[in-house]
Amino acid sequence: MRILIAVAPLTAHLYPSIPLAWALQSAGHDVRVASNTGLVEQITAAGLTAVGLGERTSPPAPITDTELDRFSDALGFEAGSDFDQLWRATRYYLVAAYRRYHPDEEGRQELADNLVEAARNWQPDLVIWDPACPVGAVAARVCGAASARMMWGPDYFGWIRRRLVERINDPASAVSADTDPLAATLAPVFGRFGYDFSEDLLFGDFTVDPLPSQLPGPEGLRRVPMRWVPYTGAAPVPQWLSEPPSRPRVCLSLGVTGRTVHDGPDARVTAAFEAVATMDVEVVATVDAGQLGEDVRIPDNVRMFDYVPLTQVMPTCSAIIHHGGFGTFFAAAAHRVPQMIVMEELGSALSSTRYLTARGAGVALPSEGLTAAQVGDELSRLLTEPSFQRGARAVYADLTAAPGPGEIVPVLERMAAQYRARD
Structure with a gap:
């Protein structure tokens, strides 16, 4: 055929x-x-x-x-x-x-x-x-x-x-x-x-x-x-990713498509970097230069990459911060990773956010007026409260049914x- x-x-x-x-x-x-x-x-x-x-x-x-x-x-x-x-x-x-x-x-x-x-x-x-x-x-x-x-x-x-x-x-x-x-x-x-x-x-x-x-x-x-079945591109696995993280690993990804929509720095990146700078975590940020402001400081615990396939990163992550796109959502769900969606007015984040929170698999924050304190507080919850792990397992069960x-x-x-x- x-x-x-x-x-x-x-x-x-x-x-x-x-x-x-x-x-x-x-x-x-x-x-x-x-x-x-x-x-x-x-x-x-x-x-x-x-x-x-x-x-x-x-x-x-x-x-x-x-x-x-x-x-x-x-x-x-x-x-x-x-x-x-x-x-x-x-x-x-x-x-x-x-x-x-x-x-x-x-x-x-x-x-x-x-x-x-x-x-x-x-x-x-x-x-x-x-x-x-x-x-x-x-x-x-x-x-x-x-x-x-x-x-x-x-x-x-x-x-x-x-x-x-x-x-x-x-x-x-x-x-x-x-x-x-x-x-x-x-x-x-x-x-x-x-x-x-x-x-x-x-x-x-x-x-x-x-x-x-x-x-x-x-x-x-x-x-x-x-x-x-998540597919997020193919690339050689970097050596650092082959080794288990020594502390909780958090992924920050705002989607490839979003780079063509947003013109200039993304305030969500700034807030996330400020939040994680004082936390005992390792962050893998798939963010390009266009999403960074000129004065944004990249914390020592952040690894910056223009692109890393999420299917490679997710198995080692304890949480993810993202924009609510379903490709990213299900890449995380396939590995039972609790999620934080920082949603925008446009796009599918409204649907993914409602599903995420209904299943107890994560939290949602509006992008407008986002602060580092909000990101830090909610990320700490994702990493420490067992209910989010249970919710992530529920989404995984939905996915694999x-x-x-x-x-x-x-x-x-x-x-x-x-x-x-x-x-």
Whole structure:
């Protein structure tokens, strides 16, 4: 069977799909992974065949407040409610994910065109696509392949759609099919290839979901549960990491993707460094120069690295401080490490934080107004209170309850045969 995996140009979206790609490849299937040229090196470094899609010919038009307000009005969440908070935390990213594949003013869209052309030429039997790469559904459609989404976090995309459908079907709502903001946003992506917006294109035939059942997705979708197997890149193990730490080791990681979002020093780094400077711990900080302020002093008990695979560091750690991304979250969870999430307004940290604290596996602090005293106090709790170890074991049990990537390969084989449109 030929399987094409299409991902948006972010490592946080690529890495969760790699263990599944390995499993499919090891079962004898022909697997290719398609994304922007910038990810080709990382795909091939993982031992997979890459399909470089180039880069978009021009940036998408800026997302306006009017466009976001149109979504907000259509969703109609009560101000201050849990759903309203979640929407505000994810709205810009979700709309931007769809807008990334809009054609430019001259009607060109290199990424979308190249992906569809690659599928048309190679004729895969199954296309597995990142929901932030909606043109993957088009690639499946044009060659008659089965179409599957591959999640890398909670199904915010499905959650928004279900809410909009509820509102469209509610006679008391002002939202209608004609004023559906999601359909309007995706119309240029689908319409470029001759397709109208539809639920089938939006969701594919089924969804591969690597999140524990304690983080449920919207109801009514075909889901294939899969264990999240952490992959965080590959590198030689440094000698110092081969030796057991002489005192509690703490990892500080704010994510690779975040470096492209934040412009300038990160106050969370400053607060963390000030906090650990007087503590009897060893800190491994995967932080680059751009995240440091000019006057930040690096404590003697901190090892600084631009990048170290978290899967190498986590087995030796007693705690981790991070931004709340699910790749980092599950890398720690796989080794039963208590966690501190310093969450931001944007991104998936709101969901990961709620799950973390509900299971008692860690603590959460807001990034705004963060102080060294707060970080120090909460880190001391993580390292000394047994309840956090029990919570970390509970998250680990949640994580490992689902079948591994190799175990779902026969399921994907059957579903691909069921849904593909050609012999």
